[in-house]
Amino acid sequence: MKIGSLKLENPIISAPMAGISDLPYRLIMKRHGAALVFTEMISANGLFFNGKATRVLLNSREEEHPLGVQLFGEDPERLAEAVKQVEDCGELIDLNLGCPVRKVIRSGAGSALLRDPDKVARIISAVRHATSRPLTIKFRSGWDHDLINFLEIAHIAVEEGVDAVTLHPRTRSQMFGGQADWQQIKKLKESLSIPVIGSGDLFSAECIKTMFEQTGCDAVMIGRGGYGNPWIINQALDLLAGRPVIQPSATERLAVARDHFELCLGTFGPRKTLGQMRKHLCWYVRGMENAAEFRAQINQTRTTTEMSDLLEDFFANAA
Numbered sequence: 537m538k539i540g541s542l543k544l545e546n547p548i549i550s551a552p553m554a555g556i557s558d559l560p561y562r563l564i565m566k567r568h569g570a571a572l573v574f575t576e577m578i579s580a581n582g583l584f585f586n587g588k589a590t591r592v593l594l595n596s597r598e599e600e601h602p603l604g605v606q607l608f609g610e611d612p613e614r615l616a617e618a619v620k621q622v623e624d625c626g627e628l629i630d631l632n633l634g635c636p637v638r639k640v641i642r643s644g645a646g647s648a649l650l651r652d653p654d655k656v657a658r659i660i661s662a663v664r665h666a667t668s669r670p671l672t673i674k675f676r677s678g679w680d681h682d683l684i685n686f687l688e689i690a691h692i693a694v695e696e697g698v699d700a701v702t703l704h705p706r707t708r709s710q711m712f713g714g715q716a717d718w719q720q721i722k723k724l725k726e727s728l729s730i731p732v733i734g735s736g737d738l739f740s741a742e743c744i745k746t747m748f749e750q751t752g753c754d755a756v757m758i759g760r761g762g763y764g765n766p767w768i769i770n771q772a773l774d775l776l777a778g779r780p781v782i783q784p785s786a787t788e789r790l791a792v793a794r795d796h797f798e799l800c801l802g803t804f805g806p807r808k809t810l811g812q813m814r815k816h817l818c819w820y821v822r823g824m825e826n827a828a829e830f831r832a833q834i835n836q837t838r839t840t841t842e843m844s845d846l847l848e849d850f851f852a853n854a855a
């Protein structure tokens with residue numbers, strides 16, 4: 537599959553997720569077969585003011601490429617400026633039109649833009665003129681039950697020159713509640729000639745295969761299904777190719793959890809690693825015996841050595 541000039545090796549993409557899709561997470565997803573990985577959403581205003589926290593989000597390694605850089609903002613000129621600053625960091629630029637978080641909405645960005653299609657047109661036009669990189673948008677199906685306008689937004693995006701679109705078919709007011717409406721992905725695919733990427737409730741290889749079958753989408757984007765479970769990508773690729781799907785052994789889980797931990801430590805140092813890896817390690821042991829006890833204990837750890845020892849002990853006892 538191709539997004540503009542960017543050729544993807546397979547149709548499985550790792551989603552942009554604020555607080556999750558940092559460099560270590562992306563490397564893990566890449567090593568398990570993701571054809572494209574995305575940064576967390578990056579603020580155009582943060583880039584304009586040269587915020588340190590914003591700049592850190594652009595840290596990257598050759599190994600993870602191709603990399604999609606996702607921007608959010610509400611001002612066409614500022615977004616155009618931002619894209620010039622980040623276009624050399626990745627191979628693709630994505631615009632966030634889906635974030636439902638109140639702080640982002642209040643600033644007029646993310647899914648708030650779905651209420652202003654004219655502004656969406658101006659934003660995409662400005663960004664399209666600022667870069668020749670493949671350009672995509674990621675959006676929700678609408679603002680709320682009374683404003684479901686994903687087809688209108690998608691057609692504007694095509695007219696203004698985007699190369700592909702990603703739909704998470706929930707409205708802003710649904711946040712993450714209920715079920716993603718995959719029928720909307722199907723409708724979108726039927727009405728567009730550019731690639732459509734499906735997102736929403738992809739928690740297993742079987743779900744991924746079903747989304748392809750039910751919607752005809754060109755690629756899928758793995759979000760929460762990748763938490764502590766990068767194998768979902770290999771498994772989906774195997775399933776799609778008609779090969780047997782293999783579950784990771786405890787030894788493999790430990791090896792990947794350890795890798796993730798080391799990558800985090802090397803990237804961010806001990807302090808941030810303690811915060812970040814608590815949730816990831818809990819996800820890696822999910823479903824295993826004594827996982828609840830592990831979760832309780834990991835919240836008590838005060839150093840990365842304690843954390844690493846706890847992980848090793850847990851798996852030594854699990855084997």
Ligand SMILES: Cc1cc2nc3c(=O)[nH]c(=O)nc-3n(C[C@H](O)[C@H](O)[C@H](O)COP(=O)(O)O)c2cc1C
Nearest residue numbers: 551552553554576577674704735736737738759760
């Ligand atoms: C913690 C979290 C952070 C997210 N951050 C972003 C983001 O920065 N940009 C974005 O476009 N979507 C973001 N999303 C939405 C996901 O990319 C994805 O579209 C959504 O989770 C639906 O897929 P899923 O049900 O398979 O998780 C985020 C989702 C979660 C759970």
